[in-house]
Amino acid sequence: MIHNSKQHKWRSDKLSHLGSSIFAEVAAWKSEARQSGIEVIDLGIGSPDRAPLPEIRQALSEAVLRENSYSYPSSKGSTAFRNQAAGWMKWRFGVDVDPEDEIVSLMGSQDGLAHLALAVCNPGDLAIVPDPGYPIYSGALAIAGVRAWPLPLLEEHSFRPDLESIPEEVWREASFILLGFPGNPISVTVDLAYMERVVELARKWDVLVVHDLAYSEMGFDGYRPISILQVPGALDTAVEFHSFSKSFNMAGCRIGFMTGNAQAVGALRELKSNVDYGVFEPIQEAAVIALERAMASGPDQGVAALYERRRNVLVEALAREGWKVPLPAATMFIWAKLPETYGSAGAGGRSRSFARDLLLSSGVAVIPGDAFGNQGEGYVRIALVEDEVRLLEAARRIGEFLRTNT
Known part of the structure; x- marks a missing residue:
């Protein structure tokens, strides 16, 4: 006789290990921020904002x-x-x-x-x-x-x-x-x-x-x-x-x-x-x-120059706001250690608390580092997927958030 309690409710347990749940969680935070009337600057998902040639x-x-x-x-x-x-x-x-x-x-x-x-x-x-x-x-x-x-x-x-x-x-x-x-x-x-x-x-x-x-x-x-x-x-x-x-x-x-x-x-x-x-x-x-x-x-006519400019603009603007993050040598992402002055930590850890508080307070979406593994706790990933004007605005909002949350 086949015994099957069907306790899984037609959802494999393996899905819980895919690591995509944080992206759904951030999407829910973005929805919550928009419902509060906050304009979101999405620096979370690494989706290019330009079209192909x-x-x-x-x-x-x-x-x-x-x-x-x-x-x-x-x-x-x-x-x-x-x-x-x-x-x-x-x-x-x-x-x-x-x-x-x-x-x-x-x-x-x-x-x-x-x-x-x-x-x-x-x-x-x-x-x-x-x-x-x-x-x-x-x-x-x-x-x-x-x-x-x-x-x-x-x-x-x-x-x-x-x-x-x-x-x-x-x-x-x-x-x-x-x-x-x-x-x-x-x-x-x-x-x-x-x-x-x-x-x-x-x-x-x-x-x-x-x-x-x-x-x-x-x-x-x-x-x-x-x-x-x-x-x-x-x-x-x-x-x-x-x-x-x-x-x-x-x-x-x-x-x-x-x-x-x-x-x-x-x-x-x-x-x-x-x-x-x-x-x-x-x-x-x-x-x-x-x-x-x-x-x-x-080799000099590809996308690298665009993202290098964006990298420079955002890193320099964040430094002016008091958050010094390293210049990445490549990719469309900045891997940023949380400011030492930010001490709040919810049930999900400092990275998740920082990302959620930042989004709901300022409208800037980033991905908490623990979404990428245990060693990512204490960091966030910032995607360079907005133009330079929007990146400057994001830095301004982040600076305001840090001044009121330290």
């Missing part, structure tokens, strides 16, 4: 009007898209990848990050993930029944993962290690020597390296993020995620790709062929144009 939109609009654009796409990505992605990898990083076996198209990099553990791990396996880290990193493990070993990103190490602190028994047991340079929520940067050490350890312990490079085109002050596939031999043990969301303002299009080790690429491709039929062909065509334009215009 006109030629990208033109290519998309023309493709969707074609009658033959509506059949099922290839689950591994169109030949044109994979070839262009491989050409961009060669142009941008000097890396040769095989478009046939070493690239798979994705509905954004989050699609791949959410499914990879299901494709390359068995339930009960172990994976090393950064703490703080993007919520889907650990959420995907919960879905797949994979155990997480949190690798702390500490301020005393400039938030770089201390690879030598990982115990041998963890390396021995781990299926993969997930890293992001630069990362989300913290703009961690490394050089090629660091990447070489990652690959060296991964090859020693037979661990897959998963490098999330969604912010490859958002380096500041002359810094250009590097690919782990630039390390000789990395294709034996590494894969890398790339996204069009931030680099080309195509967040709503849901397009990205994973490239690297052919076995891991094949596993993700096989899983996704049973889950979906790939990315809508017109969106892949628009992505091809995005890569073509990037290669034609050169």
Whole structure:
């Protein structure tokens, strides 16, 4: 006899581990603030406020009007898209990848990050993930029944993962290690020597390296993020995620790709062929144009300059208001330690109390750091997704909040 108490009410317990609840919570705070008549400046979600280039939109609009654009796409990505992605990898990083076996198209990099553990791990396996880290990193493990070993990103190490602190028994047991340079929520940067050490350890312990490079085109002050596939031999043990969301303002299009080790690429491709039929062909065509334009215009014509200006404006304005936060070297986020003078802490901790009080008092929305892991407590993430005038206004409101809450 089958016994089922149905106490779960048709909701899996795994959903509680996805890490997205804080975003719903912040959305509720925003609604509460608006109902109180407060105008919200939303620096929470990292959604670009600009549109793709006109030629990208033109290519998309023309493709969707074609009658033959509506059949099922290839689950591994169109030949044109994979070839262009491989050409961009060669142009941008000097890396040769095989478009046939070493690239798979994705509905954004989050699609791949959410499914990879299901494709390359068995339930009960172990994976090393950064703490703080993007919520889907650990959420995907919960879905797949994979155990997480949190690798702390500490301020005393400039938030770089201390690879030598990982115990041998963890390396021995781990299926993969997930890293992001630069990362989300913290703009961690490394050089090629660091990447070489990652690959060296991964090859020693037979661990897959998963490098999330969604912010490859958002380096500041002359810094250009590097690919782990630039390390000789990395294709034996590494894969890398790339996204069009931030680099080309195509967040709503849901397009990205994973490239690297052919076995891991094949596993993700096989899983996704049973889950979906790939990315809508017109969106892949628009992505091809995005890569073509990037290669034609050169490295200095992308989105980095816009976000560098915004970074400078907001950090300088916050300093004038008495809150000194570090300049991130890349990405669209500022990782800010809470002002020492702010002492209030509710049931959810100082980060959550600060974010809620700030939003309900001033209308400025930020994300509490504990949403990204235990090591995020005491910080907030600020997204540079408003224009400079609005960022100055946000800083003014934050300053007023700090003066009345210290």
